[in-house]
Amino acid sequence: MTTKKMSRILCTTTSLVAGLxxxxxxxxxxxxxxxxxxxxxxxxxGLDTGAKGKFGTMEKNITLAISFKLKALIEQNLxxxxxxxxxxxxxxxxxxxSALANNNNAALFISIHANGSFRKKAxxxxxxxxxxxxxxxxxxxxxxxxxxSSELEKRIEEENKNEVKMILWDMAQSAYIKQSSxxxxxxxEELSADPNLKTENRGIKQARFKVLTGVACPAVLVEVAFxxxxxxxxxxxxxxxxxxxxxxxxxxxKKYTKLYS
Amino acid sequence: xxxxxxxxxxxxxxxxxxxxAVFFKNSxxxxxxxxxxxxxxxxxxxxxxxxxxKKVTLFFLREEDNQLVPEExxxxxxxxxxxEAEEVVAELIKGSKAGLVSSLxxxxxxxxxxxxxxxxxxxxxxxxxxxxxxxxxxxxxSTVYSIVNSLTYNFKPIKKVFILIEGEERExxxxxxxxxxxxxxxxxxxxxx
Numbered sequence: 001m002t003t004k005k006m007s008r009i010l011c012t013t014t015s016l017v018a019g020l021x022x023x024x025x026x027x028x029x030x031x032x033x034x035x036x037x038x039x040x041x042x043x044x045x046g047l048d049t050g051a052k053g054k055f056g057t058m059e060k061n062i063t064l065a066i067s068f069k070l071k072a073l074i075e076q077n078l079x080x081x082x083x084x085x086x087x088x089x090x091x092x093x094x095x096x097x098s099a100l101a102n103n104n105n106a107a108l109f110i111s112i113h114a115n116g117s118f119r120k121k122a123x124x125x126x127x128x129x130x131x132x133x134x135x136x137x138x139x140x141x142x143x144x145x146x147x148x149s150s151e152l153e154k155r156i157e158e159e160n161k162n163e164v165k166m167i168l169w170d171m172a173q174s175a176y177i178k179q180s181s182x183x184x185x186x187x188x189e190e191l192s193a194d195p196n197l198k199t200e201n202r203g204i205k206q207a208r209f210k211v212l213t214g215v216a217c218p219a220v221l222v223e224v225a226f227x228x229x230x231x232x233x234x235x236x237x238x239x240x241x242x243x244x245x246x247x248x249x250x251x252x253x254k255k256y257t258k259l260y261s
Numbered sequence: 262x263x264x265x266x267x268x269x270x271x272x273x274x275x276x277x278x279x280x281x282a283v284f285f286k287n288s289x290x291x292x293x294x295x296x297x298x299x300x301x302x303x304x305x306x307x308x309x310x311x312x313x314x315k316k317v318t319l320f321f322l323r324e325e326d327n328q329l330v331p332e333e334x335x336x337x338x339x340x341x342x343x344x345e346a347e348e349v350v351a352e353l354i355k356g357s358k359a360g361l362v363s364s365l366x367x368x369x370x371x372x373x374x375x376x377x378x379x380x381x382x383x384x385x386x387x388x389x390x391x392x393x394x395x396x397x398x399x400x401x402x403s404t405v406y407s408i409v410n411s412l413t414y415n416f417k418p419i420k421k422v423f424i425l426i427e428g429e430e431r432e433x434x435x436x437x438x439x440x441x442x443x444x445x446x447x448x449x450x451x452x453x454x
Binding site: 043044048049050051052059094113114115116117118119120121122128207208209210211213221223226227228 | 322324325327362363364395396397398399400402403404432433435436437438439441442
């Protein structure tokens, strides 16, 4: 009896505390809570050089340089912890990149890339978020997810559990498409707002990026300028240009976090 | 004596001419016989193979604005859609004849193509499609959709396209666009005229 009472009291107090913190958070007060995590993903690395320029610039080096600058900006100015999917020139599989974000309970995922095209004149920056083809399999998978997610564990037989988890994992990003599109929009706005960047605004686009499909939080992939375009390749290697890109992406993140978290 | 010789010579010459005539006539008739035998199957063989051409539309990149642009091409018509689809892919690999940009490395070879009952075309390329690929999101998107659009646009039985490399499913061409699923066409990438 007393234990029941005790637990009831405990329950009410915890819910009260939870409610209070919610109210406080809503009011903008920052309690002593654990820092949220932003995962930055410098594209490619190791044997995977990414796109290569006429003057020998490799995408993997540019993405890492920009990511370091972005990490520093976030850590200096925003209450977030930053994790890089790689901090040196090594191979990291695409699955491991999204797994790192999910295992660290990331709040946001930003993949940094530089573009490449068969067209020599291709230029400009663009921001991608994941797309779902309206294909039958997708619809079926999504319907399956919606029907199963909560009762899943109870209903599914032991041997099928792995398969179901695989489907959920595979489609994780589909639950965040709306937020991701907003993040892409804001980031792209910032990229085209800086007059000194002088890169053509190619807008936001949707594509089924392997690295984004499994990420269980809002996620975008930024393509800054074209390494395959010699003019832009020469910009990309410049410290100042990299700084400006990092600054623009940082401004986008800042705006997004103010609006949505 | 001289006369006799001349007559003899004349007779010999006459005989020679007659013989020659007979010989050539014979060989001629033989030739006719032969040509009467051979051309017949040749003619009958040519009628089905008789090159009926089919107009197809390929999609290449335009240098100035990243849009896919249709280019008409003639291929040999074939009762098999698979054969015709193979030709379309081969023509894509050859590249544009109108100065457009090709999105497939010229070294690429088509290994196999088949179409399932459900309308998925599995197109299996040599590893050059990955190894000679310039990488980059834009490059990968243009490669994927010049293949997918060119196949779905020309062949009604093809609804989606699955890209394979050396007989296997690959994660991506160069680290970006996922190849783990069959692609629907995307005609929003095609120029609007």
